[in-house]
Amino acid sequence: MARAVKKIILPVAGLGTRFLPATKAIPKEMLPVLDKPLIQYAVEEAVAAGIEDIILVTGRNKQVMEDHFDHAYELEKILQEKGKDEALDISRSMLLEEGRISYVRQMRPLGLGHAIWCARKLVGDAPFAVALPDDLIIGKPGTLKQMVDAYDDLGGNIIATMDVAREDTSKYGVITPGARSGNRVAVEGLVEKPHPNDAPSTQAVVGRYILQPEVMEHLNKKAIGAGGEIQLTDAMAELIGNQPFHALEFEGQRFDCGSKFGWLTANLTMATQDPVMADQVRKFINSQ
C-alpha cells in the first residue's frame, strides 16, 4: 500500500503583480472570495483530505498569513464581551492545533520548483501534496480528497488536470496522455507552458499535486526551465518512467484567482450558491 499523504506544501511567496495595487501591502493569498481568504480555502481543502501537516512557503510581506492562522486575542475578547458568538466561532473554527502549520521562507523568486524545494527539510522522505492557493476549485469532495483517493489505488504521483483551449496551453503545464481508466490517465510526458503548436495535448495541469519525495532530488539540480525559472513541471517529468505517474481529471469548477476575471467569477459563482445571498445577487445580475 502507498504511504499515506500527511503533508502539504502551499507555495505563497508570489508577488501577485496581476492584482496591484490591492496586493502592494497584502499577500494575494489573503484576497477574499466572498468572506474567506484564498489561503484558507486551500488549508480547509487539505484538512478535509486528511492531511495533517501544512507547510507554507512564504516570502517578504507575507507575515499576515501567520496571524490569520493564530488567535486574535483582542478581537476574540471583544466578540465575547459583546456576545457575538457566531462571529467568535467563525474566527476560532479555522484554528489548527499548534505545530500543524509551519512556515519556511523562499528568499529569492526563482520559480515554483524552487519554492517547493525550499520545503524539502520539512517534507523529509514522505510523499506530499502541493496546492497552489490561486487555483480555487469548488467541488465536493474537494480536489485534494479526490486525489488522495486516487493515490490510495494507484500510488506514485498524481496531478490534477483539466482540458483547456489549445490557444491557452502556453499558460500551463501540459501532459502527454497515455492509457486511460475512467478519469485517471497515465502520464507519459510533461512540458511547461508549450506554444499551442507544440503542445502534446490540451490536458493542462492545475495547481494540485501528490508527489513522491524523489522529486526533490531533481529540484536540487536547479535546472532553469520555461520563463527562466526553476519549474516543478520539469522535475516531475524526470520521475515519469521511474515511478507511477497519473493525471486525475478532477470533478469541480476551477477558477484562476491570480487573475481579476478568475477571481471575479469565483466570487460570482460562490455568491450565486450562497443560500443567503443567491437571490439578491441573481436579481442584480439580471438587472444589468
Ligand code: G1P
Ligand atoms: C503553475 C505551474 C503550471 C500549472 C499552473 C496551474 O504555473 O507551473 O504547470 O499549469 O501553475 O495554475 P503559474 O500559473 O504559476 O505560471
